[in-house]
Amino acid sequence: MVFPTYGCMVPGIVRRFLEGVKLEAEYIFAIATYGMGKGKVTQMAEAIAQSSGYHFDYVNAVLMLDNCQPQFDIAREKEKLPEKKVDEQIEKIIADIRTRKHQSLPASFMDGFGTWICQFLGMGKEAYEQKFPKNYSIDGSCIRCGTCAKVCPMGNITVEDTVRFSTHCTTCQACIHACPKHAIHFKGERNTERWRNPDVTLNEIITANCQL
Ligand SMILES: Cc1cc2nc3c(=O)[nH]c(=O)nc-3n(C[C@H](O)[C@H](O)[C@H](O)COP(=O)(O)O)c2cc1C
Ligand code: SF4
Ligand code: SF4
Numbered sequence: 001m002v003f004p005t006y007g008c009m010v011p012g013i014v015r016r017f018l019e020g021v022k023l024e025a026e027y028i029f030a031i032a033t034y035g036m037g038k039g040k041v042t043q044m045a046e047a048i049a050q051s052s053g054y055h056f057d058y059v060n061a062v063l064m065l066d067n068c069q070p071q072f073d074i075a076r077e078k079e080k081l082p083e084k085k086v087d088e089q090i091e092k093i094i095a096d097i098r099t100r101k102h103q104s105l106p107a108s109f110m111d112g113f114g115t116w117i118c119q120f121l122g123m124g125k126e127a128y129e130q131k132f133p134k135n136y137s138i139d140g141s142c143i144r145c146g147t148c149a150k151v152c153p154m155g156n157i158t159v160e161d162t163v164r165f166s167t168h169c170t171t172c173q174a175c176i177h178a179c180p181k182h183a184i185h186f187k188g189e190r191n192t193e194r195w196r197n198p199d200v201t202l203n204e205i206i207t208a209n210c211q212l
Contacts, residue, residue, distance in 0.1 A: 001014075001018070001028070001029070001030045001031070001045070001056075002030075002031045002033070003030075003031075003032060003033070003045075004032070004033045004034070004172075005032050005033065005034035005035075005038050005039070005041040005061075006068075006123065006124065006171060006172075007039075007115075007118035007119075007121075007123030007124050008037060008038065008039020008040060008041060008111070008114040008115040008117075008118045009039065009040070009041055009044055009115060009118060009119070009123065009124045010032075010041055010044050010045050010048065011124075011170060011171070011172070012124060012126070012129055012170050012171075013153060013154070013170040013172070015048060015124075018045065018048045018049060018052060019048055019051075019052055020052075021052070022052075022053065022054070023049075023054045024054070027057045027058070027097075027100055028054065028055070028056050028057055028058075029056060029057060029058040029059070029060075029097055030042070030045045030046070030049070030056040030058075030059050030060075031059075031060050031061065031062060031093060032045065032060075032061045032062075033061070033062045033063075033064045034061055034062070034063060034064070034066075035063070035064060035065060035066020035067065035068060035072065035077070036066050036072075037111070037114045038061050038111065038114075039107065039111050039112070039114035039115035039118065040107040040111050040112055040114075040115040041061070041115075042059045042060070042061055042104075042105040042107070043105070043106060043107045043111075044115070045059065046059060046104060046105075056104075057100070057102050058096060058097060058100075058101055058102060058103050059103060059104055059105045060093050060096070060103065060105060061105060062086065062089045062090060062093065063084050063086070063089065064081075064084065064086055064197075065077045065078065065080075065081050065084070065195055067173060067177060067195050068173070069173055069176055069186035069189050070135075070186045070187065070188040070189040070190065072190070073190040073191060073193070074190075074191070074193035074194060074195050075190075075191055075193040076190075077195065078193070078195060128171070129168075129169050129170055129171055130167040130168075130169065131167075132169040132171045133156070133165030133166075133167070133169050135186050135187040135188075136165060136175075136176075136184055136185065136186060136187075137184075137185050137187070138162070138163045138183055138184055138185075139183050139185060140183075141181040141182070141183045142162075142163060142179075142181060142183040143180075143181060143183075144159050144160075144162075144163070145159075145180060145181075146159045147178055147179060147180060147202070148163060148175035148178065148179055148184060149163075149175075150206045150209065151174040151175060151178040151202070151205050151206060151209065152172075152174060152175055152209070153170060153172060153174065153209050154168045154169060154170050155168070156168045156169050156170075157175060163184075173186075174205065176194065177194045177195055177196050178194075178196060178202060178205070179194070182194050
């Protein structure tokens with residue numbers, strides 16, 4: 001399992017999957033990606049696994065670009081990316097997994113505090129997810145190409161005469177970052193810079209979603 005960190009927690013869509021799935025394998029690993037502070041995300045993933053009847057043999061986290069809108073200036077995040085040495089972190093994790101290393105990743109007091117603050121702000125709750133698209137607006141550069149609908153893992157977007165968001169959002173912001181025209185804006189965003197992981201193609205995301 002490889003998944004991002006949202007609000008110092010396991011994202012809702014991942015949490016629901018982990019709670020419902022039965023995983024049986026000789027070796028199972030969980031890697032959380034994050035941009036600034038991971039909070040208790042890895043500990044929470046381990047707890048979900050345990051209560052769902054399986055366990056992760058190896059748990060780790062990778063510090064990557066922080067794509068969270070509107071808090072982060074994506075232009076600045078791109079500049080900071082080389083300092084994060086993402087490839088080195090991933091190579092170390094690959095070596096660990098190849099040798100079937102066993103590892104847990106407990107959270108520090110400050111990690112716990114980060115998660116507590118995010119929970120206090122309501123992040124991760126269903127009501128927070130449902131309201132999320134209210135922060136979005138579409139500008140006149142939209143060409144109604146439908147990319148936002150195709151990358152949405154929740155099937156939450158329809159594109160007809162205009163782009164419409166429903167309430168099944170999981171806050172991933174894939175729609176914002178994948179729009180070829182940067183036409184989707186988050187209230188209070190720093191600029192219109194966007195980011196998609198260059199190692200993952202748009203088609204791979206769309207095919208993996210299988211929403212349409
Ligand atoms: C809604 C949302 C919340 C996020 N919350 C956190 C966070 O609490 N801590 C953190 O370090 N990164 C946070 N991030 C940044 C992502 O974890 C990071 O950019 C991740 O590597 C993105 O992976 P993805 O491209 O697969 O979405 C958040 C991103 C989003 C969209
Ligand atoms: S991806 Fe962007 S341009 Fe395409 S339909 Fe969605 S908002 Fe419009
Ligand atoms: S792609 Fe957009 S609408 Fe769909 S879940 Fe992600 S943030 Fe919500």
